[in-house]
Amino acid sequence: MKPLIVYYSHGGNNELLAYRLQKEFNSDIFEVEPAGKRTGFSIFLDIVLGRTPRIKPCPLTLSAYDMLIFVAPIWSGKIASPLRSFLTQYRDQITSYAFMSLCGGGMSAQVEKVRKELTTTVGRAPIAVRELWVLELPKSHLKANPPKISGYRVTPEDINYFVPDIHAFVEEVTADVAVSD
Numbered sequence: 001m002k003p004l005i006v007y008y009s010h011g012g013n014n015e016l017l018a019y020r021l022q023k024e025f026n027s028d029i030f031e032v033e034p035a036g037k038r039t040g041f042s043i044f045l046d047i048v049l050g051r052t053p054r055i056k057p058c059p060l061t062l063s064a065y066d067m068l069i070f071v072a073p074i075w076s077g078k079i080a081s082p083l084r085s086f087l088t089q090y091r092d093q094i095t096s097y098a099f100m101s102l103c104g105g106g107m108s109a110q111v112e113k114v115r116k117e118l119t120t121t122v123g124r125a126p127i128a129v130r131e132l133w134v135l136e137l138p139k140s141h142l143k144a145n146p147p148k149i150s151g152y153r154v155t156p157e158d159i160n161y162f163v164p165d166i167h168a169f170v171e172e173v174t175a176d177v178a179v180s181d
């Protein structure tokens with residue numbers, strides 16, 4: 001299997017996750033970068049207006065990879081807008097793909113909503129969709145103080161807590177590729 005990790009991260013949490021997945025898959029990695037400066041206000045406008053911001057072009061040939069693993073935060077129940085821009089722009093080159101997010105968490109129906117959004121945006125269903133929740137981290141101040149969850153910056157030790165979920169995701173993706181080979 002030749003996978004590519006494609007990630008977007010505003011605050012660094014999903015970047016940590018993406019590099020962890022890169023190690024697991026021993027794959028190439030590509031960062032989606034917005035073309036302009038991003039602020040809290042531009043993110044707010046993306047969410048409210050459903051905007052897809054301009055992104056820097058991707059120099060890679062996506063068809064050279066047999067699996068794309070997308071990684072990004074969830075904002076207001078949706079895939080973070082710069083990754084949505086990438087999915088929209090390159091949808092014709094996306095065949096097999098999966099999605100993982102390190103997000104705040106707490107909403108049980110969110111993962112299905114994200115699966116639907118992916119399917120509509122790309123035009124085909126993902127092989128696997130998995131969320132890791134900051135809320136699940138064994139840190140009492142997070143559970144006691146939900147407003148802090150959105151601003152929480154995960155550490156490499158925090159990522160270790162999610163290793164069983166990460167391994168389950170890797171297995172799910174790898175098994176699917178083995179079946180389709």
Ligand SMILES: Cc1cc2nc3c(=O)[nH]c(=O)nc-3n(C[C@H](O)[C@H](O)[C@H](O)COP(=O)(O)O)c2cc1C
Nearest residue numbers: 009010011012013014073074075076077103104105
């Ligand atoms: C404006 C905003 C909206 C958010 N909405 C959600 C949400 O609907 N569901 C969720 O699980 N997390 C939500 N989060 C939390 C982020 O997904 C979480 O903090 C993520 O780890 C940030 O990733 P990053 O550091 O890679 O940018 C939101 C965060 C922000 C800033």
